[in-house]
Amino acid sequence: MPVYFQNNFQRAFGTWPLKDKVLVDALKCAIDTGYRAIDTAQMYQNEAETGQCIKESGIPRNEFLITTKVMPANFDDSLFMPSVEQSLKELMLDTIDVLLLHWPPGDGNIGPSLKLLNKAIDEGLTKNIGISNYTADMMRQALQITNYPLVTNQVEFHPLLNQDILLAASQETGIPLASYCSVARGEVFKHDIFNQLGTTHNKSAGQIVLRWIMQQEVSVNTMSTNPSNIRANYNIDDFSLNTAEMNSISELTSHNYRIVNKSIVPWAPEWD
Numbered sequence: 001m002p003v004y005f006q007n008n009f010q011r012a013f014g015t016w017p018l019k020d021k022v023l024v025d026a027l028k029c030a031i032d033t034g035y036r037a038i039d040t041a042q043m044y045q046n047e048a049e050t051g052q053c054i055k056e057s058g059i060p061r062n063e064f065l066i067t068t069k070v071m072p073a074n075f076d077d078s079l080f081m082p083s084v085e086q087s088l089k090e091l092m093l094d095t096i097d098v099l100l101l102h103w104p105p106g107d108g109n110i111g112p113s114l115k116l117l118n119k120a121i122d123e124g125l126t127k128n129i130g131i132s133n134y135t136a137d138m139m140r141q142a143l144q145i146t147n148y149p150l151v152t153n154q155v156e157f158h159p160l161l162n163q164d165i166l167l168a169a170s171q172e173t174g175i176p177l178a179s180y181c182s183v184a185r186g187e188v189f190k191h192d193i194f195n196q197l198g199t200t201h202n203k204s205a206g207q208i209v210l211r212w213i214m215q216q217e218v219s220v221n222t223m224s225t226n227p228s229n230i231r232a233n234y235n236i237d238d239f240s241l242n243t244a245e246m247n248s249i250s251e252l253t254s255h256n257y258r259i260v261n262k263s264i265v266p267w268a269p270e271w272d
């Protein structure tokens, strides 16, 4: 079973854009709530505080699943491995659980960085590897290049965006998807269906959104600084949406509301 589907790792706590005390307070609350999958990245510049919180939690290291991501500026033979060693140092870990390539390279040539990612496993720097922001075509290409399973493609995934092409590529390649912008940074709450279904299930609107993601066998990253939202986002495994409810939420994907696009991330690929 892919790592994000083991234990309680299907619900991860994302750390972007948190830093300093705001990060420490939110992450402590998340760990107290029960989150053990934690998502950070070199780009977030918060690996050190993240590592400190993990260490200070007193929880055995092997109960956590720590994900970090190599930034494209480090996709270079001389920079890649030192950057991962620096991440390990900041996180105060001996090995990373899941190391992702944060973005496909700007020129679309995914081979060199994927080979470096494989090398990070060979050198014992990480246990698992994966990708982020890859298109369906890149997922298929990646399968031909990698020597090790890619345990995730972390992508924008929420009810206001149609990701059927990526879901089909995930089925085809066996590379599971993980969500980011899972509540579309709050935009989902403009749609009343989540409150309506929340009333039916005695859950909050946010919990309905996340359950819709989880039931598509997509693992979920959420970020919140609000303790009640942190707890709500974790407590989504004690109810289920029926097919009609799933389908009525899926109708919203026709909005094609994409948050992470070239206007904010110029190096983003042409999305599916």
Ligand SMILES: NC(=O)c1ccc[n+]([C@@H]2O[C@H](COP(=O)([O-])OP(=O)(O)OC[C@H]3O[C@@H](n4cnc5c(N)ncnc54)[C@H](OP(=O)(O)O)[C@@H]3O)[C@@H](O)[C@H]2O)c1
Pocket (backbone or CB within 6 Å): 013, 014, 015, 016, 017, 039, 040, 102, 132, 133, 154, 155, 179, 180, 181, 182, 183, 184, 185, 186, 206, 207, 221, 222, 223, 224, 225, 226, 229, 230, 232, 233, 260
């Ligand atoms: N791989 C990538 O390129 C990439 C890109 C973006 C993000 N990520 C990862 O994914 C994580 C999550 O994505 P994101 O933070 O961009 O988007 P998000 O989770 O959709 O939005 C976070 C915002 O939603 C609010 N929120 C969270 N849960 C809520 C709830 N239950 N009810 C109401 N509001 C809620 C939070 O406000 P409050 O603090 O007030 O709760 C916060 O402002 C990031 O932290 C990061 O780890 C990865």
